[in-house]
Amino acid sequence: QKEVEQNSGPLSVPEGAIASLNCTYSDRGSQSFFWYRQYSGKSPELIMSIYSNGDKEDGRFTAQLNKASQYVSLLIRDSQPSDSATYLCAVNGDNAGNMLTFGGGTRLMVKP
């Protein structure tokens, strides 16, 4: 069973709308949570980190973490066509190596 799950999409939203991306994880001891954006043919780039329950806002991006329910989400407000990309959720678990586990990614399409 995959430890970090994301809907592969594509998630299609109109320009200006809010895009909501979700991620669930299985390791209850997970400590660190990250969202990466990956454009086609490019490397993943970090857009948000979150370590404690609640919301964290950075510009148009808000990360939400609920450890009790084991999910983390990313909201993108005022979505732009340039936000069209694959969004990867990554979780640092409580395993022996404390390594990041990545979800399969959600492809977001923002239509003008």
Next chain:
Amino acid sequence: DAEITQSPRHKITETGRQVTLACHQTWNHNNMFWYRQDLGHGLRLIHYSYGVQDTNKGEVSDGYSVSRSNTEDLPLTLESAASSQTSVYFCASSPDRRSPLHFGNGTRLTVT
């Protein structure tokens, strides 16, 4: 500026040949990682290192090896390239186990 660089960006090789992919970072990060990314599988960890002379196997380590003789470099060697190793390879680094990863630009490897 500190960075992480991979070389070559593209490589075509024949089945059975030994191939080495280079990864060099100037952040002085202790932790370095190699991932491969394939459609339908997301990012999968090949090998990782938490410091000089330390190397560990990841999820898909068969057919690959790494060595860490200094802080800056973690070369990835394919002992005898196979067509199943055709993929995009990403190197990444981080200062510690709770921090996010910084990715290189990737190497696209084709084994014919």
